Amino acid sequence: MAKLTPKERMAIPRQKMPVQDSNLRINNFDEVALGYDEKTAKMEAERCLQCKTPQCVHGCPVGVRIPEFIRALREGNIPLAVSEMKIKNNLPAICGRVCPQETQCEGKCILGKKSKPVAIGRLERFIGDYELLHRTCPLEKASPTGKKVAVVGSGPAGLTCAVDLGRAGHKVTIFESLHVAGGVLVYGIPEFRLPKKVVHAEIDYAMDCLGIEIKTDYVIGRTLSIRDLLDNFDAIFIGSGAGLPMFLKIPGVDLNGVMSANEFLTRVNLMMGYLFPEYDTPVKLGKKVAVIGAGNVAMDAARCSLRLQKILSDSNNDKTEVHIVYRRSRQEVPARAEEVHHAEEEGIIFDFLTNPVEILGDEKGCVKAMRCIKMELGEPDSSGRRRPVPIKGSEFDIEIDTVIVALGTSPNPLIFIDAEELQRTKYGTVVADQITGKTTVDRIWAGGDVVTGAATVISAMGAGKRSAEDINKFLL
Amino acid sequence: MEKKTGYKILEKEAFSDVTKIMVIDAPHVALKAKAGQFVIVKIDEKGERIPLTIADYDREKGTITIIFQEVGKSTMHLGSLKVGDKVDTFVGPLGHPTEVKNYGTVICIGGGVGIAPIYPIARSLKEAGNEVISIIGARNKDLLFWVDNMKAVSSELIICTDDGSIGRKSLVTEPLKDILNSQKEISKVWAIGPAVMMKFVALTTEPFKVPTIVSLNTIMIDGTGMCGGCRVPLKEGAQFVCVDGPEFDGHSIEWDGLLGRLQYYRDEEKIAFDRFKSHSCNLDKITTEREG
Ligand SMILES: Cc1cc2nc3c(=O)[nH]c(=O)nc-3n(C[C@H](O)[C@H](O)[C@H](O)COP(=O)(O)OP(=O)(O)OC[C@H]3O[C@@H](n4cnc5c(N)ncnc54)[C@H](O)[C@@H]3O)c2cc1C
Numbered sequence: 001m002a003k004l005t006p007k008e009r010m011a012i013p014r015q016k017m018p019v020q021d022s023n024l025r026i027n028n029f030d031e032v033a034l035g036y037d038e039k040t041a042k043m044e045a046e047r048c049l050q051c052k053t054p055q056c057v058h059g060c061p062v063g064v065r066i067p068e069f070i071r072a073l074r075e076g077n078i079p080l081a082v083s084e085m086k087i088k089n090n091l092p093a094i095c096g097r098v099c100p101q102e103t104q105c106e107g108k109c110i111l112g113k114k115s116k117p118v119a120i121g122r123l124e125r126f127i128g129d130y131e132l133l134h135r136t137c138p139l140e141k142a143s144p145t146g147k148k149v150a151v152v153g154s155g156p157a158g159l160t161c162a163v164d165l166g167r168a169g170h171k172v173t174i175f176e177s178l179h180v181a182g183g184v185l186v187y188g189i190p191e192f193r194l195p196k197k198v199v200h201a202e203i204d205y206a207m208d209c210l211g212i213e214i215k216t217d218y219v220i221g222r223t224l225s226i227r228d229l230l231d232n233f234d235a236i237f238i239g240s241g242a243g244l245p246m247f248l249k250i251p252g253v254d255l256n257g258v259m260s261a262n263e264f265l266t267r268v269n270l271m272m273g274y275l276f277p278e279y280d281t282p283v284k285l286g287k288k289v290a291v292i293g294a295g296n297v298a299m300d301a302a303r304c305s306l307r308l309q310k311i312l313s314d315s316n317n318d319k320t321e322v323h324i325v326y327r328r329s330r331q332e333v334p335a336r337a338e339e340v341h342h343a344e345e346e347g348i349i350f351d352f353l354t355n356p357v358e359i360l361g362d363e364k365g366c367v368k369a370m371r372c373i374k375m376e377l378g379e380p381d382s383s384g385r386r387r388p389v390p391i392k393g394s395e396f397d398i399e400i401d402t403v404i405v406a407l408g409t410s411p412n413p414l415i416f417i418d419a420e421e422l423q424r425t426k427y428g429t430v431v432a433d434q435i436t437g438k439t440t441v442d443r444i445w446a447g448g449d450v451v452t453g454a455a456t457v458i459s460a461m462g463a464g465k466r467s468a469e470d471i472n473k474f475l476l
Numbered sequence: 477m478e479k480k481t482g483y484k485i486l487e488k489e490a491f492s493d494v495t496k497i498m499v500i501d502a503p504h505v506a507l508k509a510k511a512g513q514f515v516i517v518k519i520d521e522k523g524e525r526i527p528l529t530i531a532d533y534d535r536e537k538g539t540i541t542i543i544f545q546e547v548g549k550s551t552m553h554l555g556s557l558k559v560g561d562k563v564d565t566f567v568g569p570l571g572h573p574t575e576v577k578n579y580g581t582v583i584c585i586g587g588g589v590g591i592a593p594i595y596p597i598a599r600s601l602k603e604a605g606n607e608v609i610s611i612i613g614a615r616n617k618d619l620l621f622w623v624d625n626m627k628a629v630s631s632e633l634i635i636c637t638d639d640g641s642i643g644r645k646s647l648v649t650e651p652l653k654d655i656l657n658s659q660k661e662i663s664k665v666w667a668i669g670p671a672v673m674m675k676f677v678a679l680t681t682e683p684f685k686v687p688t689i690v691s692l693n694t695i696m697i698d699g700t701g702m703c704g705g706c707r708v709p710l711k712e713g714a715q716f717v718c719v720d721g722p723e724f725d726g727h728s729i730e731w732d733g734l735l736g737r738l739q740y741y742r743d744e745e746k747i748a749f750d751r752f753k754s755h756s757c758n759l760d761k762i763t764t765e766r767e768g
């Protein structure tokens with residue numbers, strides 16, 4: 001394409017993402033967003049103004065070299081785009097799919113002021129997928145240093161840290177309590193949003209090139225303790241995430257049919273419950289499901305429920321419903337914009353300004369209804385959002401047979417057994433330096449959700465990367 | 477990446493048609509295993525994660541012994557594996573170990589396959605200097621096992637069967653009540669078996685105010701505190717069996733809520749079981765046809 005003037009660039013509309021039709025996709029777990037082809041990607045890339053001081057980069061928690069990779073892409077040099085990307089981000093095929101771009105990179109893009117921002121996430125996914133297919137960018141490895149590092153947890157934080165340390169020539173061992181690596185990327189985020197083969201391919205590639213060892217089935221705190229690791233490794237990085245689910249403190253939470261989003265998503269995604277009985281783990285779901293909360297986890301639980309209901313139902317006439325019950329309003333919904341949009345398209349019912357106060361059971365101890373109260377927005381609270389307050393006397397019951405609780409998680413305490421000297425906050429998160437991730441114990445670093453509480457994939461990766469840098473300095 | 481190689485079955489023996497014992501090569505679990513803890517086993521790629529108690533361990537050989545009863549798809553599948561076969565996943569040791577001290581005189585009760593986990597506990601309690609009285613029970617004589625093992629660690633061993641084919645024809649709670657009514661000072665009771673049995677043991681000891689520890693077998697998924705599926709309703713709020721247990725004070729449990737939760741997946745369990753049976757029957761047919 002000939003060189004365009006800024007005006008011409010701004011006249012190009014933001015390129016649409018092809019998606020699976022909403023009537024079809026609610027019957028399967030295949031990916032919803034299908035990805036740009038090369039022509040569309042280049043057209044979208046033409047929209048970028050190549051700003052001298054690019055605001056988009058400030059919006060990205062790891063500072064991806066956005067103008068540089070977009071420029072390489074539109075000049076047709078995709079391998080260069082990949083290597084520009086990998087300077088800051090090893091896992092573009094994943095981040096391109098799951099980052100909340102509208103509040104990060106794209107939220108700061110200058111084009112967003114007048115029209116729509118450059119679709120940075122979609123371009124990132126495009127080059128990530130290209131790289132998975134063509135493997136143009138081998139991971140370089142420095143000569144062995146003879147130092148050994150243990151990484152606990154194989155989610156985005158642990159993986160990123162391990163890869164960077166592996167590149168630097170250290171011998172890295174990852175300990176993972178589950179039977180597969182990937183953390184939330186495999187047990188939480190569903191197939192239709194992030195295909196597992198993308199995650200496995202990224203992990204295998206990094207491990208094969210760098211010789212990183214992943215020991216699955218190791219629960220640190222039980223199988224081995226942090227103290228054992230200190231005895232056998234030169235440094236430790238803890239990236240064990242925030243996997244402990246919170247339950248509501250209302251009557252009825254122990255009824256059959258109430259579960260945490262973690263239980264539901266683990267059954268569905270990690271254990272492939274949507275393929276029961278071919279796979280052994282069943283998932284039980286009623287005809288009327290209420291998901292409590294409105295973050296990414298809630299959206300995923302609701303959209304998985306919808307698909308499962310279709311798969312499980314004997315006929316198409318079965319009347320099924322999935323509700324998202326959220327105590328604030330549409331404006332405050334914390335989930336990624338694209339997921340909320342897709343959820344609405346798929347027919348999820350949103351009950352805003354509604355808060356459950358009790359779950360009611362039948363004589364067999366199974367859920368039959370949920371008592372809720374209407375809320376209104378009052379003064380802003382400490383999070384800056386307007387605080388929801390109950391409207392007196394507005395209680396009402398909704399008929400429901402499954403309740404999925406998606407109200408947040410905190411760090412799993414198992415890892416801290418026999419590691420009391422590791423200082424933690426009252427929320428159970430590890431105290432660590434904001435930049436380096438250094439903890440209160442010598443030779444131990446930590447990053448990702450275990451330090452920040454539930455956050456994002458890219459911020460966990462950023463933390464892993466910064467710690468790797470600091471650990472490397474310490475070891476050399 | 478070190479591809480998963482699995483964990484080998486080194487020994488296998490059948491105690492009865494439905495009760496099997498296996499020794500598994502799992503040095504990483506054997507290193508720290510203690511009485512009262514459990515492992516999570518997943519047989520193959522499509523398998524579910526099921527919890528099984530560590531019935532014994534050998535740190536030097538790096539092995540773990542499990543004993544299980546074939547009650548559904550996964551345990552039946554496990555029981556069909558042979559020496560030399562491997563299971564995909566073997567995680568542990570999980571849960572809190574039994575708190576072993578010298579309490580004085582204690583009673584250890586094992587019902588059915590619960591005899592397997594009660595044995596290492598009784599043995600540790602004896603080693604710590606306790607006088608151990610044991611009561612073991614099963615539906616019939618064929619389902620009993622480890623009688624000699626239990627005898628070796630108990631000052632007195634009482635056997636009960638539902639049909640009277642051996643020992644006393646009664647539930648385990650009857651001899652328990654007799655002992656509690658006798659002059660003997662009992663410091664603590666352990667009971668492991670079907671949930672209903674543990675409920676009635678707890679109800680029996682409650683009026684005597686004898687602390688009673690039960691080991692719960694709720695449905696689990698991850699076994700590491702990540703899902704809450706194993707939660708047990710206690711009088712002071714729910715706890716996770718995989719992390720906070722598996723042992724609990726039997727007097728603090730809301731038994732009816734717990735029993736209800738155990739039944740919740742019954743229909744699905746039956747589907748999986750029937751499907752496995754028809755598959756393995758077909759397999760049997762094919763092999764016998766070939767061999768014949
Ligand atoms: C359903 C869901 C949807 C989400 N959607 C998005 C999204 O769209 N976009 C986004 O940016 N973020 C999303 N998030 C958040 C994001 O996934 C997390 O912030 C991110 O995965 C945190 O990475 P981590 O490496 O810190 O931890 P995790 O990904 O949680 O990984 C931690 C790993 O450590 C292991 N582990 C824990 N304890 C131990 C132990 N004792 N011994 C050994 N291993 C241990 C765990 O099994 C796990 O594999 C979502 C989260 C969930 C649950």
Ligand SMILES: Cc1cc2nc3c(=O)[nH]c(=O)nc-3n(C[C@H](O)[C@H](O)[C@H](O)COP(=O)(O)OP(=O)(O)OC[C@H]3O[C@@H](n4cnc5c(N)ncnc54)[C@H](O)[C@@H]3O)c2cc1C
Pocket residue numbers: 514526527528529530543544545546547548549550551552589592593692693694695696722738739742745746748749
């Ligand atoms: C901490 C712990 C330790 C355990 N240790 C042992 C052990 O040492 N030996 C042993 O044989 N079993 C043990 N169990 C029980 C064992 O996990 C179950 O029997 C097994 O998961 C059943 O799987 P399945 O697919 O064969 O049967 P399913 O098809 O899942 O169930 C078949 C039948 O068994 C019942 N059932 C299902 N799950 C359980 C359960 N967790 N506990 C009790 N009944 C259940 C169902 O209600 C159903 O009637 C333990 C459970 C826990 C939680």
Ligand code: SF4
Pocket residue numbers: 059060061062063064066089095096099101104105106120121124458
């Ligand atoms: S990593 Fe995420 S936030 Fe950063 S540029 Fe890529 S999509 Fe945007």
Ligand code: SF4
Pocket residue numbers: 047048049050051054055056057066067108109110111118120
């Ligand atoms: S702010 Fe937008 S237009 Fe400017 S460099 Fe970044 S992506 Fe391109």
Ligand code: FES
Pocket residue numbers: 695696697698699700701702703704705706707716717718719
């Ligand atoms: S089995 Fe998931 S929390 Fe216990």
